[in-house]
Amino acid sequence: MTLTIYAKAVGCFGCAKTRQKFTDVGIAFTEVDVTANPGAFEYITEELGYSQVPVVVYDTDDSEDRWSGLNPARIARVIGIETVREGALA
Template identity: 65%
Template sequence: MTLIIYVKPTGCFGCDKTKQKFTEAGIEFTAVDITTNSEALAYITDELGYSQAPVVVYEKDGSEDHWSGLNPLKITQVINLHLR
C-alpha cells in the first residue's frame, strides 16, 4: 500500500490529526508539504480538484482512492484495509 498525505506544515489541525491517526495505527506514509512543493499543489488542485488540506491519496493492489480534509471514516477504512 502506498499512502501520501499532502499537508500544510503549520496551522492545519486536519493535517496533524490525519498524520497522527495513521502513525498511531503503525501505517507508514509520505507527507508532502504543499506550501513548498508547487508540483504537489498543482497536482491536488488541478488534477484532483481539491482546495483544502490535507489531501490523502492511497493505492493498494492497483486500486486508488483520495479525499480532502479530516475524514475519520475514510482514515478508518484505510487502516482496516492495511490490516488485511
C-alpha cells in the same frame, strides 16, 4: 500499498490529526508539504480538483482511493484494510 498525504506542515488541524491517526497505528506514509512544493500544490488543485488539505491518496492493488479534508471514516477504512493485509502477510 502507498499512502501519500498532501498537507501543510504547520497550522492545519486536519493535517495533524490525519498524520496522527496513521502514525498511531504504525501505517507508513509519505507526506508532501504543499506550502513548500508548488508542483504538489498544483497537482492537488489542478489535476485532482481539491481546494482543501489534507489530500490523502491511498493506492493499493491497482486501485486508488483519495479524499480531501479530515475524514475519520475514510481513515478508519484504510487502517482496517492495512491491518488485515498486515495480518495476512505475517
